[in-house]
Amino acid sequence: MQNYAVNLLTKLLEIYSPFGGEKEISNFLLEEMRSLGFHSWTDEVGNVFGEIGTGKPSVLLCGHMDTIQGYLPVKHTDGKIYGRGAVDAKAPLAAMILATSLLQKEGFLGKVIVAGLVDEEGAGRGVRHLLSKNVQADYAIFGEPSGVENITIAYKGSLHLKIIFETKTGHSSAPWLFDNSVEKAFEFWNMIKGIHFLLEKPESRFYSLTSCITGIKGGDASSTVPSKCEFHIDLRFPPPLTPQEVFAAVKESAQKYKATNPGTSVSFTLEDSNPAFEANKSSPLIRAMSIAIKKISGKPASLLRKTGTGDMNLFGIKTKIPVITYGPGSSHLDHTSDENIEVKEYLDGVAVLYEGLKRLYDLEKSTETHKDPN
Secondary structure, three states: OHHHHHHHHHHHHHOOOEOOOOHHHHHHHHHHHHHOOOEEEEOOOOOEEEEEOOOOOEEEEEEEOOEOOOOOOOEEEOOEEEOOOOOOOHHHHHHHHHHHHHHHHOOOOOEEEEEEEOOOOOOOHHHHHHHHOOOOOOEEEEOOOOOOOEEEEEEOEEEEEEEEEEOOOOEOOOHHHOOOHHHHHHHHHHHHHOOOOOOOOOOOOOOOOEEEEEEEEEOOOOOEOOOEEEEEEEEEEOOOOOHHHHHHHHHHHHHHHHHHOOOOEEEEEEEEEEOOEEOOOOOHHHHHHHHHHHHHHOOOOEEEEEOOOOHHHHHHHHHOOOEEEOOOOOHHHOOOOOOEEEHHHHHHHHHHHHHHHHHHHHHHHHHHHHHOOO
8 A cells, every 4th residue: 555655646736736727636636546546526616526435424635736836856865755745735635535435345335535626825716616516425524634642633713805095196206295105004004013902812812813924015116205005914713703704804994094084095906805713622623533633643642723814714604514634744834935844743644534434434323222112
């Protein structure tokens, strides 16, 4: 199994698949899962699926095929595999396929659907299309690098804004006569950084609101006071805050700003938003995966709350089924030029998923037995 596992991940890494360019890898996985005995198909947006079994429980294993832009040479060095997507998130997806294949070979009595989604690094077109089809599953695991011994149970929500500031312009030799749109933008930015909610925990990275400027465009380096400045802002917020609540607070700050800066026009575009999500720690899925982690690693599982945002958020909120995020690899290597995964960790991730799904089946059957009065 080790040779096949390494070869599968190597092939996935060699197929360059930035978001928007997933067709080749989707076709590859379609045929690969068919060769493993899965019932496989693709949907209208390019998501690829492989299914085994027909029983209960039904589990959706959901990874993504796309990466950020920028191909990295694939190489094997010192027990590690390097390449774009090695952790984010082709190794977790490959681990899901391999674990499901092992279950299929031994006649697993539950049902497993592996999904390789498109556009996770973009606007989430893959998961949004999946949700529009009202997918039926009892449990779901999303494949992202949590580390073999960890289970991600929560992600922050996100709000991406474009804000444009416009002022009257004039010669830069008399700056006191004109409002500088760039300076005005930073004045408003300081107001945004002051937005907070009573439910926040300032000492917590997860349970607090954070804000980051991700882009600025303004001025042209001529002898002119800038009359237009464009800000791109990324706000991250914890549950139970909603994107609507955070956006309303930003707009309220804008109204206060406009009242004291009548010479500055401020306009907003909401470019993207995702809700925050936190899973129920007592779900059978978390119990099953925790038992599997203990068996494979010899250590208790750690439950993580991450400050990023994942496909799990939209899925968990809409479907209401138990869901977690799990996968081998270090998320600290996401989007870096040194992206790699240790072969041992990758294989351990396969083993944890395999054991976790078997344990989940056992827990479900045990629950059904206790419910049966006969």
